[in-house]
Amino acid sequence: MTDQQNENITSDSELVEETPKTFAQLGVMEQLCEACEKVGYKAPTQIQAVSIPWALQGRDIIGLAQTGSGKTAAFAIPILQALWDAPSPLFACVLAPTRELAFQISETFESLGAAIGARSLVIVGGMDMMTQSIALSKKPHIIVCTPGRLQDHLENTKGFSLRTIKYLVMDEADRLLDMDFGPKIEQILKLVPTERNTFLFSATMTSKVAKLQRASLRNPVKVEVSSKYSTVDKLVQNYMFFPYKLKDCYLVWLINEMAGKSFIVFSRTSNEVNRLSFLLRSLGIDAIPLYGQMTMDKRLGSLNKFKSGQRKILIATDVASRGLDIPMVDLVINYDMPSNSKDYIHRVGRTARAGRSGKSVTFVTQYDIEILQRIEAVIGKPMTELVCDKQEVILLQERVSEAQRIAANELKDISSKSNRKRKSNKEFAQDTEENSTKVSTVISEAKSSSAKKSSKKSKKNSR
Numbered sequence: 001m002t003d004q005q006n007e008n009i010t011s012d013s014e015l016v017e018e019t020p021k022t023f024a025q026l027g028v029m030e031q032l033c034e035a036c037e038k039v040g041y042k043a044p045t046q047i048q049a050v051s052i053p054w055a056l057q058g059r060d061i062i063g064l065a066q067t068g069s070g071k072t073a074a075f076a077i078p079i080l081q082a083l084w085d086a087p088s089p090l091f092a093c094v095l096a097p098t099r100e101l102a103f104q105i106s107e108t109f110e111s112l113g114a115a116i117g118a119r120s121l122v123i124v125g126g127m128d129m130m131t132q133s134i135a136l137s138k139k140p141h142i143i144v145c146t147p148g149r150l151q152d153h154l155e156n157t158k159g160f161s162l163r164t165i166k167y168l169v170m171d172e173a174d175r176l177l178d179m180d181f182g183p184k185i186e187q188i189l190k191l192v193p194t195e196r197n198t199f200l201f202s203a204t205m206t207s208k209v210a211k212l213q214r215a216s217l218r219n220p221v222k223v224e225v226s227s228k229y230s231t232v233d234k235l236v237q238n239y240m241f242f243p244y245k246l247k248d249c250y251l252v253w254l255i256n257e258m259a260g261k262s263f264i265v266f267s268r269t270s271n272e273v274n275r276l277s278f279l280l281r282s283l284g285i286d287a288i289p290l291y292g293q294m295t296m297d298k299r300l301g302s303l304n305k306f307k308s309g310q311r312k313i314l315i316a317t318d319v320a321s322r323g324l325d326i327p328m329v330d331l332v333i334n335y336d337m338p339s340n341s342k343d344y345i346h347r348v349g350r351t352a353r354a355g356r357s358g359k360s361v362t363f364v365t366q367y368d369i370e371i372l373q374r375i376e377a378v379i380g381k382p383m384t385e386l387v388c389d390k391q392e393v394i395l396l397q398e399r400v401s402e403a404q405r406i407a408a409n410e411l412k413d414i415s416s417k418s419n420r421k422r423k424s425n426k427e428f429a430q431d432t433e434e435n436s437t438k439v440s441t442v443i444s445e446a447k448s449s450s451a452k453k454s455s456k457k458s459k460k461n462s463r
Helices: 013-018 030-038 048-057 071-087 099-115 129-137 147-156 175-176 181-192 207-216 245-256 270-282 296-308 340-346 369-379 390-394 395-461
Strands: 006-008 061-064 091-093 118-123 143-147 169-171 197-202 223-226 234-240 263-266 287-290 313-315 331-334 358-364
Touching: 006 207, 013 181, 013 223, 013 296, 030 099, 048 061, 048 223, 048 263, 061 071, 061 129, 061 181, 071 169, 071 197, 091 147, 099 143, 099 223, 099 296, 118 245, 129 147, 143 147, 147 169, 147 181, 169 207, 175 207, 197 207, 223 270, 234 313, 245 270, 245 358, 245 390, 245 395, 270 287, 270 313, 287 296, 296 313, 331 340, 340 369, 358 369
Parallel strands: 006 223, 061 197, 061 223, 091 143, 091 169, 118 143, 169 197, 234 358, 263 313, 263 331, 287 313, 331 358
Antiparallel strands: none
16 A cells, blocks of 8 residues: 555445455454454455555545445544554544434444443533533543534533544534534634544535545545445335325335334424324334434433334434444335435435345335436436235225324324423413512612612701
């Protein structure tokens, strides 16, 4: 490997057979090879095989890879090996666009780094700042952060800085910039040492990502394992075509048909996620929701139940479509068509991850045909229609209609409780304001009365 300016290393499906069979062949030390085996990494993925040797040589990396390719381990392994060679607190900082992804990245560091005593800390919004400040004072080796909360601590937590950071990682960089974290990242870049290693990983190379690369990386190696924006080869992509009014019936039929498998069902809105969760539960099907408006504890609770296998069905908005590493997802169902082709690719990327096979089924109604055609054009292959016995679906209508009624009532109850809470908060605020006004009036009158008495007393004394 020569030290040229901005090497471009591309690996495609034709080079799979040349991929090293073991992590040891990449130069990974024995303790980490054993850790990889324990967590189920049987062999390096393409992005790992191409990027890890460069990272171990101390080079900055731009990693472009399709979703589900094993990007997290591609940067975690070199960082942990460098930490073993020269241990120090606050050794690496990883920036992630979402709280869920931050927790997933931290879990990877914890599981791979357990053998060498690596400690990781998640710093994200929605959690208590003081608790995080105390945890930071204990000097973990790796911090995994959302940019906003990291900036909060840099400005407000006494004694905390990034002066000792040896590695900076920006994961899902395209999404970091799409979410308008750009200004915060610029501020963070001013506070990290210039003598550091930087890894930038992204699904796509946008103009914003290219600008960030120029500002933050030195003489980087560009590693690309897919020359086009596509889905993985081991993903079987199907669609089902039916009238819009039968959508719920087809969902129930498909879940029953593949009972025992793990599903992620994607819908567009949080309201629809809740409705589908209630509908399936009323039919005796355990389903848990995941969407952005949930509290952090509830979101992590849903994720952990699904990842541990306690629940087999996760109903989610696109908050779960990017970055989350849930190893064993058998089927992704696009209940609602995604708004664009990129969202489709990220959704179906929740299955067939890291070399495993998987399946996706996209629901297509009379209103979705044009979107289907656009997606097929982008992924460069037609989806196969999944046919079923329509009579079996029709037989579900009565039960599903009753479940729809129950779900609608559940949503009304939630809406009523929410409205009552808002009304109560509003009345409390009004009462507080009225009481404050009354208190102010009493104080003002008391002051006025006192002033009058003082004036009379003064006049009396002068006489």
